[in-house]
């Protein structure tokens with residue numbers, strides 16, 4: 269039985285157990301009553317700092333007044349008309365905004381969805397349609413959602429797949445380049461050192477592995493539609509690839525006419541200090557999938573693609589609720605706040621958070637790695653620095669005890685703690701969160 273911080277939360281959790289699907293992934297019993305910015309309160313009146321942002325969603329903090337006003341104004345005009353069959357200004361304005369900030373120099377177009385998984389489904393379908401090819405490549409550790417198409421690409425935990433087969437049969441997984449835990453660094457080292465493709469590090473080694481093993485021995489390269497990849501692996505453990513990876517991957521895609529499809533569902537919308545995490549890598553994708561932070565908590569997602577790829581005809585793909593007007597209004601207010609001030613704050617506060625965590629890493633050997641970009645930060649919990657053995661039990665206890673002390677965190681991957689506060693988090697709030705985290709680690 270979980271530990272509660274009050275009787276009212278306990279009674280809600282007991283009622284929930286009776287009527288809500290047990291497949292949800294609750295780690296501790298936080299029952300929310302209200303929130304403002306980075307602060308939230310539970311139904312028993314306890315205050316917490318929310319360094320989860322409702323799984324990286326509340327980009328502008330909880331109930332930002334500008335976002336709430338935009339929602340109210342739109343709700344008074346109309347709630348729904350289905351952008352699939354009709355037109356309304358707010359959806360068009362949002363598409364214009366998104367195509368302006370899309371990380372592609374070529375003009376782009378937008379397909380609206382209600383969630384990350386739906387954005388991935390749209391990306392998969394467009395890639396199939398636009399290329400008339402059928403194979404895909406994805407990465408171990410990836411999380412792209414749990415719908416049957418997205419699930420075929422997800423490979424972060426066996427529980428996601430257990431008994432849910434068959435999904436799409438045409439996806440081949442390869443290792444994601446993890447500088448802290450390289451598995452392929454030796455790959456290709458038997459080749460002469462003057463070989464221009466000689467891998468310098470894990471990033472290039474993975475791309476070489478795709479070229480030589482996947483395309484060389486399994487998949488006909490002219491039948492591969494796309495490579496779906498997260499610019500920072502989220503649920504896989506907040507893994508930032510080496511700088512060599514994306515340029516090499518882009519070149520591989522170009523050599524074979526394969527689409528580079530980016531899952532920016534968790535890393536996008538300013539969280540890393542730029543609109544999209546791929547902008548740190550200096551390459552352009554062909555398609556991107558976004559959701560989560562796009563509308564500060566209202567359900568909305570989007571798939572953005574180069575205009576030249578959007579060749580599908582009317583009826584090929586659509587959604588009744590996708591691009592709901594209230595969500596679009598919330599999104600426009602969100603994007604304006606991010607552009608005006610919060611992306612810069614993410615860069616500044618992210619650097620501060622990372623520096624403080626790296627200082628902690630020198631004091632606590634259970635912190636094996638601190639990584640991330642902007643306010644997408646993870647700390648990997650290990651048994652000891654020599655073996656780097658993953659300590660999932662300790663990670664779970666850290667997350668749970670942080671909750672008991674008023675800090676909401678989430679795990680990521682087998683043994684990483686993720687810190688994803690709203691993008692308007694302040695330095696005093698980071699200091700307060702790290703005081704709690706330090707106390708929790710010392711007590712354990």
Ligand SMILES: Cc1ncc(COP(=O)(O)O)c(C=O)c1O
Pocket residue numbers: 323383384385386388411412413414498502503531532533534535559560
């Ligand atoms: C990178 C990534 N892609 C896709 C998804 C699926 O998003 P949703 O839960 O909105 O379907 C998630 C959710 O965590 C994610 O982190």
